[in-house]
Amino acid sequence: MEALYCDHHDWLQGWLRRRLGNAADAADLAHDAFLRLLVTPRRFDGPPEARLYLRTMANGLCVDLWRRRQVEAAWLEALAAQPESFAPSSEQQAIVLQTLQDIDAMLQGISPKAARAFVLAVGCEMTDKEVAAELGVSTRMVRKYVAQAMLLCMQMEAHHNVRG
Amino acid sequence: MSAAELPLPSAPSADTRDAKHRAMQEAAKWFALLRSGEAVHTDRAAWEAWLAASEAHRAAWGCVEQVSRRFEPIQSSVDPRSTVEVLQTARHHALRRRTLLGLATCGGTGLLSWAVWRHTTLPAMAMAWAADHRTxxxxxxxxxxxxxxxxxxxxxxxxxxxxxxxxxxxxxxxxxxxxxxxxxxxxxxxxxxxxxxxxxxxxxxxxxxxxxxxxxxxxxxxxxxxxxxxxxxxxxxxxxxxxxxxxxxxxxxxxxxxxxESWTQGLLIAQDMPLAQVAAELARYRRGHLAVAPEVADLRVFGSFPLNDTDRALVMLSTVLPVQVRHTLPWWSSIEPKGKGAAPSP
The missing domain is CATH 2.60.120.1440 (Jelly Rolls)
Incomplete structure (x- = not known):
């Protein structure tokens, strides 16, 4: 692992910097990538394979980061629309933002419609009938979307639990 | 538990993996049914029987609860509806490929970090979905x-x-x-x-x-x-x-x-009640956030107000007290001293 780090860290960070145009983000993501390798170690047949793997993983991390930024921007927009004197505390803001980002990340694997049905149903505690009316689908479909999205999230949750 | 029943340290077999997956699928379906607003008494009894049937079922349900708990900060945000709209906006932004500049990094804590700040426990939430009678x-x-x-x-x-x-x-x-x-x-x-x-x-x-x-x-x-x-x-x-x-x-x-007592008739009867408390009672009957400026929070209120039409109740308050109600957003109203913040709207 140490050798892998020495051999490839600077290269990966450079690659990320070119991609993100930002040294601090690049350093963070490179660190993340190696942290993941540390948690689930794997063996490589040679430097090219290791770099291919690292690049693929780092690419995924870039997409994640980018999505988190999208959610953050939308959240800041929503907050800006509120009167300052009644805004939630900054701690609450941070918690809600983190929650939104995590949920967004968890729901990447399913259709936008299923994701939206799930978020409305669970986040807003709307009934199937209300969600169905909102999305213009049948209540049966909403039920299916919710079960599907829940299963996906459960699988991710279980996966994370195993990784600890 | 006898030694024979202790879990073996080896990797789970394909059979137990299948059984685990099946339990997760079933748990997800139970979740979808129980929270649908259409579950009936017999559904709840059937779910309880399913839950009692095996340890795998209970473990899968535990996972359902863990996922649901993640939504608590949204459910208890000032208005869950507009909070989840953030995700929709983000998706639209993503589609438009808008570049984002100048935002701070998020600390890279990832999916594992998870702050739960509301005391509502999930079992209570799950129980409410599955309760015999609910509103x-x-x-x-x-x-x-x-x-x-x-x-x-x-x-x-x-x-x-x-x-x-x-x-x-x-x-x-x-x-x-x-x-x-x-x-x-x-x-x-x-x-x-x-x-x-x-x-x-x-x-x-x-x-x-x-x-x-x-x-x-x-x-x-x-x-x-x-x-x-x-x-x-x-x-x-x-x-x-x-x-x-x-x-x-x-x-x-x-x-x-x-x-x-009067709420059963759809009325809030206030007799020398502080405005903040009146607002808190009304807030129970509305979606969204209802804020009260501290300068007027202690004003004493007398009168009866409709709980089934809280917008009207707010208008009534503004006619009997030196306050005004601002609806900054559809889900965000605030009660303020009259004449305050009369700045031109943006």
Missing amino acids: SVGEVREVSLSDGTRVWLGSASAFNEDYQPGLRRLRLVTGDIFIETAADARRGFVVDTPQGRLRALGTRFNVRLEDDGQTFVAVYEGAVEVRTATSGSTRVLRAREQTRFSGSGVEDPALAAPAR
């Missing part, structure tokens, strides 16, 4: 039970009905219920909350679970005996008395407020 925000409903007892549910409330041969028992899961018991010489009538048991002695009374983890009770006819869950101390409340109790003790009773 949504803004709804008041009257239910007649098999013995003729009448129960009114306030906004966003839920209770379970557990009538046994020797005892009539209700379990308040969340919110506010008002009970008018029917006489039954053979069976007593009790309401259980996490903080204790209320035994009705021929009566009309109101029970409410407060956000701070206490139970509120107000008695209008007859009497109610309170027995706290942890300390087991008891106290009898007479008609026109109200109090609050935790698991360990009962506060001294005060004169019962008419507001705690």
Whole structure:
């Protein structure tokens, strides 16, 4: 692992910097990538394979980061629309933002419609009938979307639990 | 557990993996049904049987709860609806490939970090979905039970009905219920909350679970005996008395407020009630956030206000008090001193 780090860290960070145009983000993501390798170690047949793997993983991390930024921007927009004197505390803001980002990340694997049905149903505690009316689908479909999205999230949750 | 039943340290076999996946699928389906708003009593019984059937089922359900718990910060945000719209906006932005500049990094904590800041426990939430009787925000409903007892549910409330041969028992899961018991010489009538048991002695009374983890009770006819869950101390409340109790003790009773009875008629009756409290009562009946500026929070309010039309109630407040109500966003209203913040809108 140490050798892998020495051999490839600077290269990966450079690659990320070119991609993100930002040294601090690049350093963070490179660190993340190696942290993941540390948690689930794997063996490589040679430097090219290791770099291919690292690049693929780092690419995924870039997409994640980018999505988190999208959610953050939308959240800041929503907050800006509120009167300052009644805004939630900054701690609450941070918690809600983190929650939104995590949920967004968890729901990447399913259709936008299923994701939206799930978020409305669970986040807003709307009934199937209300969600169905909102999305213009049948209540049966909403039920299916919710079960599907829940299963996906459960699988991710279980996966994370195993990784600890 | 015998040694033979201990889990082996080896990797799970394909069979146990399949069984685990099946349990997760079933749990996800139960979740979808129980929270749909269409689950009936028999569904809940079937779910309980499923849950009792195996350890794998319980583990899978635990996973459902873990996922649901993640939504708590959204559910308890000022307005969940506009909070989840953020995700929609983000998706649109993503589609438009808008570049984002100048935003701070998010610390890279990832999916594992998870702050839960609201005290509502998920089991309570899950119980509310699965409860025998429940109402949504803004709804008041009257239910007649098999013995003729009448129960009114306030906004966003839920209770379970557990009538046994020797005892009539209700379990308040969340919110506010008002009970008018029917006489039954053979069976007593009790309401259980996490903080204790209320035994009705021929009566009309109101029970409410407060956000701070206490139970509120107000008695209008007859009497109610309170027995706290942890300390087991008891106290009898007479008609026109109200109090609050935790698991360990009962506060001294005060004169019962008419507001705690009038909501069953869809009315909030305020008699010398601080504006902040009036707003808190109204807020229970509206989606979204209702803020009160500190300068006017202590104004005394007299009058009756409709709970089923809180917008109208707010207009009424602004005619009798030196306040104005601003609807900054559809889900964000604030009560302010009159004439304040009259800046031109953007």
